[in-house]
Amino acid sequence: MSQATTASAPSSPHETSSPSEDATTDLHVTSEAPTVIEWKRDDENDAMTLLSEPDPRSHHITFQMRHLHDPKQPAVFFSLHIPAKLKGMSRDTQILVQIPADRILSLEHESPVTAPNTKLGARPVCRLTFHLRSPVDIIVPAEVPIAPLRAHKAATGQVLDLLPSLGRVTRLVVYVPANAFPKHKLDPICAAITEGRLVSTDRSDDLTSLYSGGGGQILRFDDPSDAPPQYDELSAPMAPLLPESSTDLFREKNGRKRSRRDRDSGGSTEEGRSRCCSTDEVMMALVAMRKQMAMQEDRMNYQSRRIDELELQATRYQTELEGANKQTHQLRQELDDAQEQIALLQGRVEVVEQEDLGRLDLEICGLREDLDALQEMEERGGLDSDAENRIANAVTERVTSEMLDSGVAYNATVTFSRP
Secondary structure (H helix, E strand, O other), X not given: OXXXXXXXXXXXXXXXXXXXXXXXXXXXXXXXXXXXXXXXXXXXXXXXXXXXXXXXOOOOEXXXXXXXXXXXXXXXXXXXXXXXXXXXXXXXXXXXXXXXXXXXXXXXXXXXXXXOOOOOOOOOEEEEEEEEOOOOEEEEXXXXXXXXXXXXXXXXXXXXXXXXXXXXXXXXXXXXXHHHOOHHHHHHHHHHHHOOOOEOOOOOOOHHHOOOOOOEEEEXXXXXHHOOOOHHXXXXXXXXXXXXXXXXXXXXXXXXXXXXXXXXXXXXXXXHHHHHHHHHHHHHHHHHHHHHHHHHHHHHHHHHHHHXXXXXXXXXXXXXXXXXXXXXXXXXXXXXXXXXXXXXXXXXXXXXXXXXXXXXXXXXXXXXXXXXXXXXXXXXXXXXXXXHHHHHHHHHHHHHHHHHHOOOOXXXXXXXXXX
């Protein structure tokens, strides 16, 4: 059976089950990225083990490095976060793997390297190799029963099957995206760790601050025989929903009451035990129903938040649509005004064209009359007095107009004589 070092603090059932610590001002999260973990198993084959699929599989295992920038006492802390679904928890949680700086003999980094699988995608990958003095700490929430540690789903069960081997290694390889841990950041940290100038952060061993104040417990796998049973071995039997001590006490009290009633009514002991077991089953069913109701309530709260988000988004879209409609109406009004102005201009142009055409027609008619008169005079051999007067007047007007346009005033008389 696995052992655990536990420290806990009161917590609300509605708090999230993430292994985040209390807010501290001295820690600076320099990098956090998806990761794939690799180590050599401690069996006869010395086979390499790869851990990349958490529960749910759509999520990522993440690697985090926190660095305390203190010239007098610099500190660093590494941790791995594995999403999981554990029995005894009404919500998803994370298995936390802590790598304190004082346990690291050396840290090597190499980039770019070939990724062990496609979990990190096609981007360049950096490989971090930890050489440890002692194994890492594997931590789960303090409220989770670890005797034995059980999984809700097969994906978490596969993770739990690898924890004993992970909890005993002293060489650990972590693959992360290369852009999350650039070389200029890793070089001084690796050198400081190798030279022994870095220590773990002050709060790295504070289990009470983990999981939103709910506390954490460290799993111990000192002996391979202490490892939790395989997931397949635990999938068939159903764990009791009530603590064993509470169930025994409940059965003892009800057993005594049933025995007295059986003696008073002449009933058999076996019948009383049957009633007691039936009552236990009812209590267990009630506890299961309460858990189911709590899960349903969480799901309803999530759906309610989602509906609120969708309603807010719909309101924003409605506002944008109203603004677009108003702008369209304004543009349509401007277009109508422009069309009216164009129609007015076209009307004015047509009026001017009609006036000009009428004037030209009159002038043309006058010229034709003059031409006809000239032709008649040529045929008669001379000009009559009316024609001479019209020609003289036209010439006089033209000469006068030319003089006035030149800006000089003249007092002259134009005289025509017949040749």
